[in-house]
Amino acid sequence: MSFKLLPKAGTYNFKAEPFHCDFQHQLFMGHLGNAMLNAADFHSNDRGFGMNYLNTINKTWVLSRMAIEMSEMPRAYERFNITTWVESAMRYFTSRNFEVATPDGRPMGYGRSIWAMIDTQTRQPTNILDINDGLIAKYIEKDRPCPIANASRVVINEEAKPKRSIATTYSDIDVNGHVNSIKYLEHVLDLWDLDWYKSHRIARIDIAFVAETHQKDILTLYVTEKEPLVYEVRITKKEEKGNGKEIEVCRQSVKFMNI
Amino acid sequence: MSFKLLPKAGTYNFKAEPFHCDFQHQLFMGHLGNAMLNAADFHSNDRGFGMNYLNTINKTWVLSRMAIEMSEMPRAYERFNITTWVESAMRYFTSRNFEVATPDGRPMGYGRSIWAMIDTQTRQPTNILDINDGLIAKYIEKDRPCPIANASRVVINEEAKPKRSIATTYSDIDVNGHVNSIKYLEHVLDLWDLDWYKSHRIARIDIAFVAETHQKDILTLYVTEKEPLVYEVRITKKEEKGNGKEIEVCRQSVKFMNI
Numbered sequence: 001m002s003f004k005l006l007p008k009a010g011t012y013n014f015k016a017e018p019f020h021c022d023f024q025h026q027l028f029m030g031h032l033g034n035a036m037l038n039a040a041d042f043h044s045n046d047r048g049f050g051m052n053y054l055n056t057i058n059k060t061w062v063l064s065r066m067a068i069e070m071s072e073m074p075r076a077y078e079r080f081n082i083t084t085w086v087e088s089a090m091r092y093f094t095s096r097n098f099e100v101a102t103p104d105g106r107p108m109g110y111g112r113s114i115w116a117m118i119d120t121q122t123r124q125p126t127n128i129l130d131i132n133d134g135l136i137a138k139y140i141e142k143d144r145p146c147p148i149a150n151a152s153r154v155v156i157n158e159e160a161k162p163k164r165s166i167a168t169t170y171s172d173i174d175v176n177g178h179v180n181s182i183k184y185l186e187h188v189l190d191l192w193d194l195d196w197y198k199s200h201r202i203a204r205i206d207i208a209f210v211a212e213t214h215q216k217d218i219l220t221l222y223v224t225e226k227e228p229l230v231y232e233v234r235i236t237k238k239e240e241k242g243n244g245k246e247i248e249v250c251r252q253s254v255k256f257m258n259i
Numbered sequence: 260m261s262f263k264l265l266p267k268a269g270t271y272n273f274k275a276e277p278f279h280c281d282f283q284h285q286l287f288m289g290h291l292g293n294a295m296l297n298a299a300d301f302h303s304n305d306r307g308f309g310m311n312y313l314n315t316i317n318k319t320w321v322l323s324r325m326a327i328e329m330s331e332m333p334r335a336y337e338r339f340n341i342t343t344w345v346e347s348a349m350r351y352f353t354s355r356n357f358e359v360a361t362p363d364g365r366p367m368g369y370g371r372s373i374w375a376m377i378d379t380q381t382r383q384p385t386n387i388l389d390i391n392d393g394l395i396a397k398y399i400e401k402d403r404p405c406p407i408a409n410a411s412r413v414v415i416n417e418e419a420k421p422k423r424s425i426a427t428t429y430s431d432i433d434v435n436g437h438v439n440s441i442k443y444l445e446h447v448l449d450l451w452d453l454d455w456y457k458s459h460r461i462a463r464i465d466i467a468f469v470a471e472t473h474q475k476d477i478l479t480l481y482v483t484e485k486e487p488l489v490y491e492v493r494i495t496k497k498e499e500k501g502n503g504k505e506i507e508v509c510r511q512s513v514k515f516m517n518i
Contacts, residue, residue, distance in 0.1 A: 017297040018310075019439060023432045030430060038276040051277075076434060169449035170456060171289060173282050175335060180278060190428035194474050197429060215453050 008141040009085035010043035013103075016074035023194055026073040029202055030186040033068065036098050036111050037182065039082040049128075049136045051175075058120045059131070062209075063113060063181050064093065065151035069204040070100065070109030079103050085141040092116055092125050094136065097146040110148045152206040154251035156234045160222035163191060168217050179213040184250045188233045191223060200229070200256040211249045216240035219249070229256045267400040268344035269302035272362075275333035282453055285332040288461055289445040292327065295357050295370050296441065298341040308387075308395045310434075317379045318390070321468075322372060322440050323352065324410035328463040329359065329368030338362050344400040351375055351384050353395060356405040369407045411465040413510035415493045419481035422450060427476050438472040443509045446480060447492045459488070459515040470508045475499035478508070488515045 014035050016027040044050035044061070054060050074080040080100055087095045098111035117128045128136060166187055174180035185207060192200075213219065217237040224232050231254045236246040273294050275286040303309035303320070313319050333339040339359055346354045357370035376387045387395060425446055433439035444466060451459075472478065476496040483491050490513045495505040 017293070018300050018434050019293045019296045019441070021434050022429070023434065023436050025434050028430060034276070034278045037278045041277050170281070170451060170453060171287060171445050171449050173453060175277050175280050175282065175284050177282050182278070186430050190430050192429060194429060194432060 005138060006047055008139050009083050009144060010039070010046060011081050011083040012039045012042055014074075014080055014082060016076055016078050016080065018076040021076040022197070024197065025076040027075070028186075029068070029070075029073070029189060029205070030182050032070070032073070032100070033066070033182040033185055034180075035082055036066075036068070036084070036100075036113075037063075039084045039098065040096055040113070043084045047135070047139055049131050054117070054131070055120070059117055059126055060120050060176065062116045062118050064116050065114040065153070065206070065208050066111065066181070067113075067148065067151035067204065067206045068098075068109065068111045069148040070202070072108050073201075074100075074108065080108065085144055086136060086139050087142065087146070089128055089136045089140055091127050091129060094128055097144070099146065110146050112146060112148060112151045114151055148204070152208070152253060154206050154208040154232065154253045156222075156232050156251050157224045157226070160224040160232065160234055163221050163223045165218055165220045168213055168215055168219060170215065173215050177214075179215075179217075181207070181209060184209075184219075184235055184252065187219065187221060187235070188252050188254060191221065191231075191233070199259060201259050202254060203257040204253075204255040206253040208251045209249070210251065211237070211247055213237045213249050214240070217242075220246065226253070229258070230254070231256075264397060265306055267398050268342050268403060269298070269305060270340050270342040271298045271301055273333075273339055273341060275335055275337050275339065277335040280335040281456070283456065284335040286334070287445075288327070288329075288332070288448060288464070289441050291329075291332070291359070292325070292441040292444055293439075294341055295325075295327070295343070295359075295372075296322075298343045298357065299355055299372070302343045306394070306398055308390050313376070313390070314379070318376055318385055319379050319435065321375045321377050323375050324373040324412070324465070324467050325370065325440070326372075326407065326410035326463065326465045327368065327370045328407040329461070331367050332460075333359075333367065339367065344403055345395060345398050346401065346403075346405065348387055348395045348399055350386050350388060353387055356403070358405065369405050371405060371407060371410045373410055407463070411467070411512060413465050413467040413491065413512045415481075415491050415510050416483045416485070419483040419491065419493055422480050422482045424477055424479045427472055427474055427478060429474065432474050436473075438474075438476075440466070440468060443468075443478075443494055443511065446478065446494070447511050447513060450480065450482060450490075450492070458518060460518050461513060462516040463512075463514040465512040467510045468508070469510065470496070470506055472496045472508050473499070476501075479505065485512070488517070489513070490515075
């Protein structure tokens with residue numbers, strides 16, 4: 001296949017639709033996260049290394065880590081742009097950054113993500129640079145700033161206490177056939193109630209994905225307060241047809257700010 | 260306030276973003292329902308009887324019933340249009356219809372809805388025709404077809420059995436401060452698993468809303484099979500600060516078709 005080279009970064013327009021907004025009329029962080037995944041998907045498909053092509057050769061992208069740091073959130077009815085670009089690409093990992101901005105270009109926040117590519121049959125990592133003769137390497141953009149720290153591995157205190165268990169269902173499962181990455185983020189943010197969100201906003205989130213979850217697996221969330229306003233959450237699953245053993249699927253760190 | 264008269268019907272463009280689609284790469288019915296609510300919101304705001312204006316005079320719209328009947332669902336990456344118009348408006352109720360169509364105008368399905376208006380302080384119904392000197396009456400469109408049956412009251416068999424209980428959390432609460440109407444639909448559709456959806460599609464849904472639910476209320480879903488492929492679901496709540504009594508919040512009828 002041959003592809004016309006496009007600009008390295010791609011910008012996609014979104015709107016904070018009112019029924020995607022929370023009680024304070026701000027876009028839910030989960031909807032913003034999904035918009036980032038959609039932007040990543042549009043950008044990579046347009047450039048010849050997206051899921052639409054990968055699925056025809058039994059490969060797919062797997063999100064390994066993600067970090068989001070917002071100084072403000074889009075409000076109901078506001079339009080916003082997500083610009084995304086590939087910062088680096090190696091054999092087994094590629095990093096993709098995001099800028100969220102107002103339509104007139106004022107940055108509202110940033111995201112960082114790390115992705116692996118796997119073979120959908122063996123579930124083993126495959127060489128990203130083999131795709132279309134290393135096409136992704138032509139799109140590496142090192143110069144565009146993404147002024148937030150790298151997405152963290154999120155090391156969790158082993159003494160965290162179980163706080164909530166959740167059964168996964170049909171609407172949790174995305175086009176890839178397993179639980180949508182952003183659902184874990186929503187489950188974590190749901191650990192706090194409306195009163196908390198009246199006086200706190202999310203300053204930064206780090207998510208490290210460890211294993212995939214399937215329909216009917218039971219998720220359990222373990223929470224520790226690492227320092228004031230910083231919480232670490234481990235999510236485990238018990239598989240529907242498993243032996244009852246808990247398997248870690250995801251680790252998150254959430255940093256709040258007082259408002 | 261004075262408003263320039265716009266066309267009676269309004270058409271809004273949407274895209275079935277891949278991370279709003281299910282494992283079969285079709286838009287989730289819940290996302291379609293939210294898109295309809297967003298279209299209703301855009302249409303009414305543009306025409307001077309939307310929530311943005313109503314909130315300034317301590318009034319709001321309350322969704323009373325909704326029906327959706329789709330012959331096909333938008334697939335991942337496809338654009339679709341939702342056209343919405345007011346079919347009738349009386350003192351205490353107005354009916355609003357929806358057509359979902361491909362960008363070239365081929366209908367994919369329809370929706371019907373009935374809305375009341377309440378005073379946000381007394382929670383009592385208020386006269387819809389009092390708003391901006393009965394402005395809504397200028398927008399009644401009786402001639403445009405909406406070839407599906409009216410949204411049903413959904414009469415439920417009292418012998419339904421409890422099937423699942425769910426705690427409501429931060430991300431269930433929408434801009435109105437209570438559980439998003441469409442969440443009830445998602446909870447009902449989550450009663451079936453991926454295997455079911457591999458061989459069945461949703462032909463029609465009716466939802467009748469009875470009471471509002473607040474954060475931390477516990478929802479319980481009661482299900483009966485009315486006839487083959489037709490299920491009726493009653494949702495009750497136990498209020499967080501209540502006396503443990505169950506209060507009916509919503510009734511739904513879901514009709515499936517074999518595929």
